[in-house]
Amino acid sequence: MTERTPGFSTLAVHAGAQPDPTTGARATPIYQTTSYVFENVDHAASLFGLQAFGNIYTRITNPTSAVLEERVAALEGGTAGLAVASGHAAQVLVLHALMTPGDEFVASNKLYGGSINQFNHSFKSFGWNVVWADPDDVTSFERAISPKTKAIFIESIANPGGVITDMAAISQVAKRAGVPLIVDNTLATPYLCRPIDFGADIIIHSLTKFLGGHGNSIGGLIVDGGTFNWSRDKRYPMLCEPRPEYHGIVLHETFGNFAFAIACRVLGLRDLGPALSPFNAYLILTGIETLPLRMQKHCENAQAVAEWLSRHSQVSWVSYPGLPGDRYHNLAKKYVPKGCGAVFTFGLKGGYDAGVKLVSNVKLFSHLANIGDTRSLIIHPASTTHRQLSDEQKVKAGAGPDVVRLSIGIEDKEDIIADLDQALAA
Numbered sequence: 284m285t286e287r288t289p290g291f292s293t294l295a296v297h298a299g300a301q302p303d304p305t306t307g308a309r310a311t312p313i314y315q316t317t318s319y320v321f322e323n324v325d326h327a328a329s330l331f332g333l334q335a336f337g338n339i340y341t342r343i344t345n346p347t348s349a350v351l352e353e354r355v356a357a358l359e360g361g362t363a364g365l366a367v368a369s370g371h372a373a374q375v376l377v378l379h380a381l382m383t384p385g386d387e388f389v390a391s392n393k394l395y396g397g398s399i400n401q402f403n404h405s406f407k408s409f410g411w412n413v414v415w416a417d418p419d420d421v422t423s424f425e426r427a428i429s430p431k432t433k434a435i436f437i438e439s440i441a442n443p444g445g446v447i448t449d450m451a452a453i454s455q456v457a458k459r460a461g462v463p464l465i466v467d468n469t470l471a472t473p474y475l476c477r478p479i480d481f482g483a484d485i486i487i488h489s490l491t492k493f494l495g496g497h498g499n500s501i502g503g504l505i506v507d508g509g510t511f512n513w514s515r516d517k518r519y520p521m522l523c524e525p526r527p528e529y530h531g532i533v534l535h536e537t538f539g540n541f542a543f544a545i546a547c548r549v550l551g552l553r554d555l556g557p558a559l560s561p562f563n564a565y566l567i568l569t570g571i572e573t574l575p576l577r578m579q580k581h582c583e584n585a586q587a588v589a590e591w592l593s594r595h596s597q598v599s600w601v602s603y604p605g606l607p608g609d610r611y612h613n614l615a616k617k618y619v620p621k622g623c624g625a626v627f628t629f630g631l632k633g634g635y636d637a638g639v640k641l642v643s644n645v646k647l648f649s650h651l652a653n654i655g656d657t658r659s660l661i662i663h664p665a666s667t668t669h670r671q672l673s674d675e676q677k678v679k680a681g682a683g684p685d686v687v688r689l690s691i692g693i694e695d696k697e698d699i700i701a702d703l704d705q706a707l708a709a
């Protein structure tokens with residue numbers, strides 16, 4: 284009998300997990316421990332020297348997080364994963380492994396607002412310089428490349444939703460420049476899109492959103508695609524030069540196609556410290572078991588709500604690639620054929636005041652700053668997350684006075700629509 288390759292839903296339930304060898308526990312236990320007893324002095328020495336795999340201290344590895352790492356890596360089709368405390372921590376560790384002060388990376392200018400802040404301010408203080416490019420114009424990535432460029436960073440479906448990035452075209456730019464393509468796949472999840480299939484080398488996730496899926500825990504994850512040759516030139520010293528702190532080993536030589544995940548763990552996570560708590564790893568793992576079911580329902584509901592809004596007399600526009608005629612409709616067919624996700628924006632003819640009124644009158648929707656919950660969520664960026672910006676800056680960031688962002692939950696779609704209907708009528 285030939286061995287079957289398990290399907291996505293099977294991997295979502297089983298990848299990385301097995302019954303606990305000592306107790307038989309079927310669900311993955313929460314290994315709520317800081318540290319692990321060594322077998323003897325030689326064992327300890329080989330662990331510290333990276334000559335053997337094993338647990339030393341939960342800042343670096345933990346058995347509950349290890350199941351989560353293996354599961355997300357399997358769902359993405361990568362070689363290894365690293366779980367960390369948040370999506371933002373994942374971004375810090377990925378660039379820490381690639382950049383030295385004075386280096387540049389090229390990033391899409393349509394990203395989660397928190398990432399734009401992180402890149403513009405905190406990363407600049409580390410000497411990591413972002414150069415912005417426009418995902419709707421692939422040649423702008425080409426023009427942004429310089430001899431100092433170490434990576435390209437994009438989102439598959441860009442938050443606040445509605446923008447589908449032409450990953451395959453941008454991956455060609457990355458290949459010509461000899462740099463890895465990093466894709467934030469938070470909004471799509473591997474259920475809707477697997478960026479490695481389109482040329483991505485490194486995937487990052489905010490587990491906080493659809494992967495965890497229940498609005499109860501912050502977490503992040505890095506997936507090593509195993510696709511990039513770190514030794515082609517001397518551009519990535521952390522991966523291709525001897526490491527003094529590990530008796531001179533060269534990570535790419537020793538760990539091959541999962542060297543990047545190892546670098547993020549044994550240098551980034553070890554020294555910068557944003558470890559995921561085992562309890563959060565457990566909650567997020569439980570969430571991932573139902574990822575395919577939830578994403579189907581999220582997409583079906585979002586499509587219905589987008590269609591309903593596009594026919595509403597108080598609505599001036601809806602930005603959802605699942606709508607025929609949307610500027611990203613064709614890219615969506617290529618990159619997210621199963622559905623366009625649950626996060627999107629729309630405009631109210633009544634402008635700022637109508638936005639404030641809508642978020643004040645909803646009952647089923649929660650007015651808050653998150654996405655990817657089982658519950659339907661709403662925010663009016665101009666009066667909240669983007670309040671500090673000038674009117675011109677707001678419009679440029681896609682947060683003009685009339686813009687409302689939704690993250691559609693998995694309730695009954697009739698109830699979601701009825702809530703928007705009564706709030707718009709109020």
Ligand SMILES: *Cc1c(COP(=O)(O)O)cnc(C)c1O
Nearest residue numbers: 369370371395442469489491502
């Ligand atoms: C939320 C989010 C992040 C940041 O993740 P945290 O877990 O909040 O740190 C990064 N990228 C995208 C697309 C997000 O939606």
